[in-house]
Amino acid sequence: MDSGSALMQQQMYGLSGVCDVGCWKKGRVARVQRKVRLPRGQNLQCWSNRPMELSTSVSMKVRAVREGMVAESSVTEPRNGAHTVPAGLRIESTPTNSYIGYGYVDEENFYRERFVVRFSEVGDRGTMSLEMLASLLQEAACNHVVKIGYGAFAGRDDRLITVTTRMHIEVDRYPVWQDLLEIDTWYCTEGRNAVRRDWTVKDVKSGEIIAFATSTWVMMNMDTKVIQRITDSIRAEYAPWARDPPIWALSEDRIKASSGRIPKINGDAEFQRTGLYPTERDLDMNQHVNNVKYISWTIESLPLEFRATHEIRKITLEYRREVQKGDTVESRAKAELGNNEDSRESSEERFIHVIRNQDGQEINKGRTVWTRLE
Amino acid sequence: MDSGSALMQQQMYGLSGVCDVGCWKKGRVARVQRKVRLPRGQNLQCWSNRPMELSTSVSMKVRAVREGMVAESSVTEPRNGAHTVPAGLRIESTPTNSYIGYGYVDEENFYRERFVVRFSEVGDRGTMSLEMLASLLQEAACNHVVKIGYGAFAGRDDRLITVTTRMHIEVDRYPVWQDLLEIDTWYCTEGRNAVRRDWTVKDVKSGEIIAFATSTWVMMNMDTKVIQRITDSIRAEYAPWARDPPIWALSEDRIKASSGRIPKINGDAEFQRTGLYPTERDLDMNQHVNNVKYISWTIESLPLEFRATHEIRKITLEYRREVQKGDTVESRAKAELGNNEDSRESSEERFIHVIRNQDGQEINKGRTVWTRLE
Numbered sequence: 001m002d003s004g005s006a007l008m009q010q011q012m013y014g015l016s017g018v019c020d021v022g023c024w025k026k027g028r029v030a031r032v033q034r035k036v037r038l039p040r041g042q043n044l045q046c047w048s049n050r051p052m053e054l055s056t057s058v059s060m061k062v063r064a065v066r067e068g069m070v071a072e073s074s075v076t077e078p079r080n081g082a083h084t085v086p087a088g089l090r091i092e093s094t095p096t097n098s099y100i101g102y103g104y105v106d107e108e109n110f111y112r113e114r115f116v117v118r119f120s121e122v123g124d125r126g127t128m129s130l131e132m133l134a135s136l137l138q139e140a141a142c143n144h145v146v147k148i149g150y151g152a153f154a155g156r157d158d159r160l161i162t163v164t165t166r167m168h169i170e171v172d173r174y175p176v177w178q179d180l181l182e183i184d185t186w187y188c189t190e191g192r193n194a195v196r197r198d199w200t201v202k203d204v205k206s207g208e209i210i211a212f213a214t215s216t217w218v219m220m221n222m223d224t225k226v227i228q229r230i231t232d233s234i235r236a237e238y239a240p241w242a243r244d245p246p247i248w249a250l251s252e253d254r255i256k257a258s259s260g261r262i263p264k265i266n267g268d269a270e271f272q273r274t275g276l277y278p279t280e281r282d283l284d285m286n287q288h289v290n291n292v293k294y295i296s297w298t299i300e301s302l303p304l305e306f307r308a309t310h311e312i313r314k315i316t317l318e319y320r321r322e323v324q325k326g327d328t329v330e331s332r333a334k335a336e337l338g339n340n341e342d343s344r345e346s347s348e349e350r351f352i353h354v355i356r357n358q359d360g361q362e363i364n365k366g367r368t369v370w371t372r373l374e
Numbered sequence: 375m376d377s378g379s380a381l382m383q384q385q386m387y388g389l390s391g392v393c394d395v396g397c398w399k400k401g402r403v404a405r406v407q408r409k410v411r412l413p414r415g416q417n418l419q420c421w422s423n424r425p426m427e428l429s430t431s432v433s434m435k436v437r438a439v440r441e442g443m444v445a446e447s448s449v450t451e452p453r454n455g456a457h458t459v460p461a462g463l464r465i466e467s468t469p470t471n472s473y474i475g476y477g478y479v480d481e482e483n484f485y486r487e488r489f490v491v492r493f494s495e496v497g498d499r500g501t502m503s504l505e506m507l508a509s510l511l512q513e514a515a516c517n518h519v520v521k522i523g524y525g526a527f528a529g530r531d532d533r534l535i536t537v538t539t540r541m542h543i544e545v546d547r548y549p550v551w552q553d554l555l556e557i558d559t560w561y562c563t564e565g566r567n568a569v570r571r572d573w574t575v576k577d578v579k580s581g582e583i584i585a586f587a588t589s590t591w592v593m594m595n596m597d598t599k600v601i602q603r604i605t606d607s608i609r610a611e612y613a614p615w616a617r618d619p620p621i622w623a624l625s626e627d628r629i630k631a632s633s634g635r636i637p638k639i640n641g642d643a644e645f646q647r648t649g650l651y652p653t654e655r656d657l658d659m660n661q662h663v664n665n666v667k668y669i670s671w672t673i674e675s676l677p678l679e680f681r682a683t684h685e686i687r688k689i690t691l692e693y694r695r696e697v698q699k700g701d702t703v704e705s706r707a708k709a710e711l712g713n714n715e716d717s718r719e720s721s722e723e724r725f726i727h728v729i730r731n732q733d734g735q736e737i738n739k740g741r742t743v744w745t746r747l748e
Contacts, residue, residue: 118513119512119513119516119517119658119659120509120664123654123655124654124657124661126659135494138493139492142493143493146552177659178520280498280681280682281497281505281670283498284493284494284497284498285493285500287498292494296655304654308654
């Protein structure tokens with residue numbers, strides 16, 4: 001990161017209005033009119049190579065802090081303390097504590113946050129479960145959105161919401177209790193109508209990237225459920241925080257190995273689990289069933305004896321529709337026999353999955369890849 | 375805290391042996407022989423008014439840091455970075471970041487750790503659930519044990535394990551997403567044969583204590599399942615880290631209101647939920663069903679419509695035996711009609727609970743107190 005860059009931090013709470021932001025990205029000015037509606041605790045923050053130009057129709061506090069200086073005293077304490085980068089601290093803190101409980105948006109447009117693996121996140125094997133890891137990925141993504149002040153309300157006036165169509169996670173090694181994880185996440189443009197969000201998970205002590213993930217997001221009309229083209233004005237809204245040129249978390253080999261079409265399961269499921277339903281504990285603040293629950297349902301279709309002796313290495317979920325409160329779903333699976341032996345290790349076992357609701361409608365398809373526990 | 379006190383920090387990994395520790399507590403030397411077995415990532419740490427006397431039969435690194443000095447460079451970086459107090463930082467950091475991801479044992483023998491409320495910890499009401507809050511209490515207790523290097527292996531050579539017999543939580547206000555919580559926890563002697571662990575949960579921004587909890591622990595023989603007297607040698611082991619004189623998290627009024635005997639439920643349950651069982655996801659590293667699961671089962675006995683319109687304020691669980699892997703349990707409840715109207719608010723609704731296993735054996739009794747959501 002350029003140590004001469006400036007951090008401009010604006011703290012606006014409970015405000016709404018229009019904010020005209022001009023911001024230098026890679027030598028050019030990206031100017032956008034942004035509708036601003038910040039609930040309690042959010043703050044808008046931009047990095048730029050030169051001081052930002054900013055005019056606004058709402059009253060706000062503005063603090064400009066030049067990086068490389070210890071500037072703690074000039075950073076206004078935020079309303080809840082959780083989501084502001086303390087610029088002075090970031091420079092002074094030791095490697096072991098920085099970013100814990102505080103994410104940070106780098107000038108290269110990735111968000112970084114550290115998490116200590118909790119006792120409650122570790123299962124009977126002594127390792128973190130895939131669901132808990134996926135929950136941290138979601139946490140980092142949420143905090144990224146909070147940090148840049150963009151995402152939650154994007155296009156809301158046009159009755160648009162962002163929805164995930166695909167999620168893919170690969171875990172090379174599961175973390176254990178007290179491991180310190182550093183999660184990087186970013187988004188970038190994917191074709192004309194999608195946005196891709198990627199993640200890497202680093203074990204800080206070894207420096208090793210132990211997990212990789214990628215997801216695809218589109219915009220859907222809330223009323224018609226039709227996927228919408230991402231207009232130039234929406235693109236202009238998110239472009240300043242998109243990673244450009246786009247970067248993948250997964251290597252080309254991993255992308256190639258994971259991009260195979262997921263076949264349909266019709267009447268030929270080998271394994272199934274029925275009568276699954278979301279409880280009130282599976283709903284998030286927006287009344288959506290937590291993404292992690294779809295992972296649990298997918299995994300639960302396989303026999304307990306298999307899950308007890310194997311570890312899940314990769315999961316791909318392709319979402320077709322959302323589970324609604326009150327739905328009952330069934331999760332089916334069958335072994336996927338290798339037609340591309342060359343591209344996979346012989347020790348892997350693969351399954352294809354489908355989750356359907358009580359009306360037989362497909363919620364999602366999926367593929368999982370497992371290895372035997374030693 | 376006495377700013378002239380010294381922090382002695384010893385980092386010992388993967389070691390076992392006997393450690394002879396003499397440590398000044400309140401002007402007197404408390405000397406104990408401690409069996410030491412520290413798995414990866416744990417560290418032993420003591421506070422004292424004067425430098426500690428320490429001799430040991432195992433090789434270890436020792437760092438003495440005088441508080442009030444910036445001493446970052448002399449703190450050895452621990453093996454995983456998660457559980458060492460960076461002494462310099464604690465002095466220099468701003469109020470918003472200190473203790474996040476790092477607990478800290480005060481000289482008064484309480485452990486303090488801060489948590490930012492995660493998106494995944496907040497339910498469809500926008501507030502944290504009781505289960506998630508209980509999970510953080512457990513997290514803080516675990517980290518306290520890790521910090522002082524005592525607890526997990528106490529009395530293990532005598533086939534003794536520590537078990538909870540009672541847990542009581544009161545929540546005055548549930549935290550919301552991004553709130554910064556400060557959890558204090560400590561233990562103290564309770565009568566001849568028990569140890570009490572208490573917690574307070576502070577909303578850092580308002581400074582208000584929003585939740586209180588207390589639990590009782592005894593030592594049980596693993597083979598005979600008989601509760602054992604706490605011997606003088608075991609007491610000597612934990613005494614240096616016990617809060618003395620004992621302090622309660624709950625006020626006298628709260629203790630009085632919550633200490634009523636929990637009546638039996640026989641054939642007269644009004645509500646019940648059967649066929650509950652622990653999944654592999656409910657087991658912790660020690661193959662025990664997570665304490666939080668007992669709270670969920672207790673709550674789940676009540677009708678969904680009731681839970682959707684009410685908020686749980688208090689819960690008391692008295693544990694009789696542990697749920698085993700493979701058990702199927704049932705959770706029963708009935709309204710508790712007030713015979714002590716004076717001591718409770720009229721807006722409260724109370725229930726008594728019982729959880730039994732498939733053999734009809736009582737797992738735990740309980741009481742919950744609810745108020746209507748506005």
